[in-house]
Amino acid sequence: MYDFEYQRPASLADAITALKSAEDGKLLAGGHTLIPTLKQRLARPSDLIDLSGIAELRGIKSEGGTITVGATTSHAEVTESDAVKSAIPALAELAGMIGDPQVRHCGTIGGSIANNDPAADYPGALLGLGATIVTDSREITADDFFLGLFETALEETEIITAVKFPVPQAANYQKFAQPASRFSLVGAFVAKTGGGVRVAITGAGQEGVFRVPEMEAALSANFSPDAISGITVSDSNLNTDIHASAEYRAHLIGVMVGSRGYRLRVSLPKGRQCASCRQAPLPCSGATFQRSRVPVAGRRVRYRITAYPCQDSPFSVSVRPNAPDGPPTPARFPGSRPAFPQPVPAG
Numbered sequence: 001m002y003d004f005e006y007q008r009p010a011s012l013a014d015a016i017t018a019l020k021s022a023e024d025g026k027l028l029a030g031g032h033t034l035i036p037t038l039k040q041r042l043a044r045p046s047d048l049i050d051l052s053g054i055a056e057l058r059g060i061k062s063e064g065g066t067i068t069v070g071a072t073t074s075h076a077e078v079t080e081s082d083a084v085k086s087a088i089p090a091l092a093e094l095a096g097m098i099g100d101p102q103v104r105h106c107g108t109i110g111g112s113i114a115n116n117d118p119a120a121d122y123p124g125a126l127l128g129l130g131a132t133i134v135t136d137s138r139e140i141t142a143d144d145f146f147l148g149l150f151e152t153a154l155e156e157t158e159i160i161t162a163v164k165f166p167v168p169q170a171a172n173y174q175k176f177a178q179p180a181s182r183f184s185l186v187g188a189f190v191a192k193t194g195g196g197v198r199v200a201i202t203g204a205g206q207e208g209v210f211r212v213p214e215m216e217a218a219l220s221a222n223f224s225p226d227a228i229s230g231i232t233v234s235d236s237n238l239n240t241d242i243h244a245s246a247e248y249r250a251h252l253i254g255v256m257v258g259s260r261g262y263r264l265r266v267s268l269p270k271g272r273q274c275a276s277c278r279q280a281p282l283p284c285s286g287a288t289f290q291r292s293r294v295p296v297a298g299r300r301v302r303y304r305i306t307a308y309p310c311q312d313s314p315f316s317v318s319v320r321p322n323a324p325d326g327p328p329t330p331a332r333f334p335g336s337r338p339a340f341p342q343p344v345p346a347g
């Protein structure tokens with residue numbers, strides 16, 4: 001590591017001043033990308049301006065159909081936020097799939113999107129949901145923000161202050177992770193909004209995150225996994241590396257978005273109704289779900305789904321995916337394959 005000056009401003013105004021007056025200043029958020037870069041002597045900033053002491057950059061707000069996440073909010077805070085879980089469960093799930101607990105407690109949303117790693121998860125959510133990136137000087141739509149591999153629309157001395165996510169009618173994220181790093185080989189974010197359906201793919205593209213207009217058009221016309229069963233994605237601009245070929249990634253996009261997904265066999269408690277909305281059988285239409293993997297001896301995998309029916313106490317069911325080549329079936333639960341989104345509960 002080369003020598004540098006370390007600064008820890010207490011306000012955004014001080015951070016802006018420090019960055020603008022430094023000879024070659026660099027912002028430090030969670031440090032999960034920047035510190036390894038410095039250790040390998042791949043960067044030589046004159047000053048590191050640590051954003052972690054600025055309270056106004058951290059936190060989550062839910063207001064008028066928008067979830068606003070402060071730039072230095074950690075992935076763990078997003079995945080645990082009640083506001084995010086109830087408004088955009090897919091976003092909370094995505095944050096919970098990033099790396100490991102250490103990465104999730106240090107890494108920040110601002111650092112992740114400023115870095116724009118082609119295998120990072122958040123770019124998929126921002127592009128899929130049509131989010132807006134707020135900086136100290138302007139607002140940038142996700143469509144204009146991600147410009148290519150590790151490249152964004154940010155100016156040299158521009159600081160991301162927050163990300164604004166519009167609450168969709170339905171959304172889901174599916175990730176096929178590289179088992180060692182947990183970065184995505186392919187991550188698919190599907191969101192249904194008032195303006196139509198958006199499909200964003202991360203992990204696969206040579207130029208980073210991208211949208212799939214054919215799938216978006218088909219799903220906007222017919223919001224069902226069957227609508228995309230005949231659509232294939234060309235592998236010509238996809239990554240090939242030691243983990244997966246471009247052809248394999250192209251196939252995975254179809255699987256992740258839902259054309260050849262897993263079919264779930266689900267058994268639910270019989271004869272129960274939701275204590276809040278009185279709908280039966282459970283789960284009621286206001287329910288939200290969380291999925292966790294449960295290792296089972298002799299079987300490949302089992303999932304435990306915890307359902308939260310409106311305000312009722314949660315209950316769990318176990319589900320087992322059928323063979324991956326089973327017939328295309330809409331998933332009943334957000335977070336279970338295929339990545340076809342489920343309605344987001346109102347309110």
Ligand SMILES: Cc1cc2nc3c(=O)[nH]c(=O)nc-3n(C[C@H](O)[C@H](O)[C@H](O)COP(=O)(O)OP(=O)(O)OC[C@H]3O[C@@H](n4cnc5c(N)ncnc54)[C@H](O)[C@@H]3O)c2cc1C
Pocket residue numbers: 026027028029030031032033034035051071072097098099100103106107108109110111112114115119120121122154158159160161181182183184
């Ligand atoms: C082992 C490991 C596994 C990981 N797995 C995943 C994964 O599965 N999925 C995934 O998405 N990510 C993964 N990551 C990345 C992780 O999510 C980090 O959050 C990400 O690397 C950068 O966030 P950070 O807060 O650490 O940023 P830093 O490393 O502090 O900064 C990264 C870059 O962003 C700039 N920056 C930071 N904040 C701002 C701001 N507010 N405004 C403008 N520029 C800013 C910095 O100057 C720097 O150039 C992994 C990282 C590690 C080390």
